[in-house]
Structure formats: C-alpha cells, structure tokens
C-alpha cells in the first residue's frame with residue numbers, strides 16, 4: 001500500500017491479522033513455531049525473565065513465548081500475551097490450560113492502544129510481533145507507559161528481506177510469474193520494516209527508550225524437518241508470497257508453486273529444508289527513572 005497514511009497502514013494490518021492473517025498463521029502454527037523456536041530461545045535468554053517479573057508479550061500469536069516466559073517468572077510473576085487475532089489468543093488460552101500454566105493471560109487487542117496497567121511491567125517482550133504498527137513511535141510510547149521505570153524491552157525482528165533466504169528464495173523463484181507487488185514505502189509496516197537498524201533505533205529513542213542495543217543474529221530456519229512437500233507448503237503459507245499466491249489464478253499459482261519447489265530443492269539437507277535467517281535482537285530500557 002505504498003503512498004498510504006500511517007492510519008491506513010495500521011487499519012490494513014489490523015484487518016489482516018485479526019482476519020485472514022491470523023487464520024493462516026494458525027493453520028501453519030505448529031510448523032512455523034518449531035522453525036522459529038531456536039531464534040525465540042535466543043531472545044528469551046537475553047530477556048532473562050526472573051521469578052516475580054511481570055511481562056507483556058506483544059503480538060504473542062498462539063503464545064509459545066508467553067508460556068515459556070510464564071514458567072520463567074513463576075512463582076510470583078505473570079505474563080499478559082496480547083495479540084490482534086482472537087482466534088490466536090483463543091488457541092493460546094487452550095494451550096495454557098492444557099499445559100496447566102495458570103500465571104498467563106491472553107488479551108485479543110491492539111497492543112498499540114490496549115489499556116495495559118500503567119507502569120506495572122518489568123519486561124516488554126516480542127518475537128516478530130512489533131513491526132506492524134502504522135505509527136510505531138506512538139505505539140512504542142504507549143507500550144513504554146506499561147513499563148516500570150527502567151523496565152526492559154527485548155524484541156526480535158527481521159533484518160532485510162534479501163538476507164532472509166527462508167522468505168526471499170521462494171519469493172524470488174515465484175515472483176516473476178506473479179503480478180508485481182507494489183514496493184512498500186520505507187516506513188510502511190511489514191515483517192521486514194525494521195531491517196535497517198537505524199530505523200528501530202530512531203523510533204525507540206523518540207518513544208523514550210534508552211540503552212538501546214541492536215545485535216545481529218545469524219541463523220537458519222528449517223522450512224521443514226521432513227521432505228520437500230512440507231517445505232513448499234510452509235513457504236507458500238508464510239511470508240509475503242502467501243498473500244500474492246492467494247490472489248493468483250489457479251494455473252499461475254501451480255506454476256509458481258512448481259518454481260518454489262525447484263528453488264527449495266537446492267536447500268535440502270540431512271536436517272530438512274534449511275535456509276538462512278537474519279534477525280536483530282533489540283534490547284532497551286524505559287528511560288524514565
């Protein structure tokens with residue numbers, strides 16, 4: 001939606017994640033979460049949540065990191081997972097109940113405006129859930145209001161699209177067969193919108209965060225631990241490609257999927273279908289003393 005306003009961008013993200021985006025995330029959740037777990041573990045280690053801490057997990061999805069944080073903050077602490085998609089927070093509640101974890105709650109809502117308890121959280125955490133705000137400075141300022149003075153923030157975000165082979169390789173293979181996707185404006189929300197580290201640094205500074213550190217994590221993502229079929233399914237379900245394929249006529253879609261398959265065949269290893277992943281681990285503190 002190049003050329004839109006921050007409000008339009010935000011409304012589009014809300015409509016997407018609360019609707020089709022949430023549904024498609026849920027469909028692939030087990031596989032996607034397994035692929036993201038090693039990256040999430042790096043962020044959880046950096047967060048070093050302690051018993052007694054109160055944590056907000058932003059864009060928590062079905063809550064895998066919320067559950068891990070809830071175990072880390074027990075006894076005495078608790079976690080609030082907040083996500084736009086009610087079907088994802090329903091699933092998160094179901095999982096917490098099944099796992100017998102009682103110090104976690106889930107709220108379906110927009111984290112950029114949600115009525116969090118003011119100045120009560122020790123830690124704001126997110127695994128890939130903070131790149132979708134139309135007005136990120138306003139959103140991070142709002143989130144900072146939920147944080148105790150000197151409270152911590154730990155976010156994992158993607159580096160640029162081209163460094164993330166798990167998304168770029170299938171897209172580059174299928175792209176020439178699909179209608180041209182409009183190039184996003186540099187400040188438009190989306191999974192790779194914090195690729196340039198100066199952008200989150202500037203946004204967080206303006207929102208009142210201090211001690212900002214942005215460290216690279218170079219890793220790999222297994223699109224499948226099994227065969228190529230499963231990897232193709234993952235590749236066409238997540239990332240920017242999924243939206244384009246949904247809108248394509250069936251014959252174009254079939255040819256695009258075949259091209260993705262041929263490209264992914266080059267990444268089959270004994271560990272599954274494995275591609276490069278590149279993230280920023282961002283940590284900061286509430287500047288309010």
Ligand SMILES: C[S@@+](CC[C@H](N)C(=O)[O-])C[C@H]1O[C@@H](n2cnc3c(N)ncnc32)[C@H](O)[C@@H]1O
Nearest residue numbers: 017059060061083084085110111127128129132
């Ligand atoms: C890429 S998924 C990551 C989900 C989860 N953190 C994980 O790693 O499994 C991004 C999530 O952020 C949520 N999200 C996007 N914008 C949001 C907002 N403004 N408020 C709350 N959640 C949001 C989406 O609904 C989606 O579930």
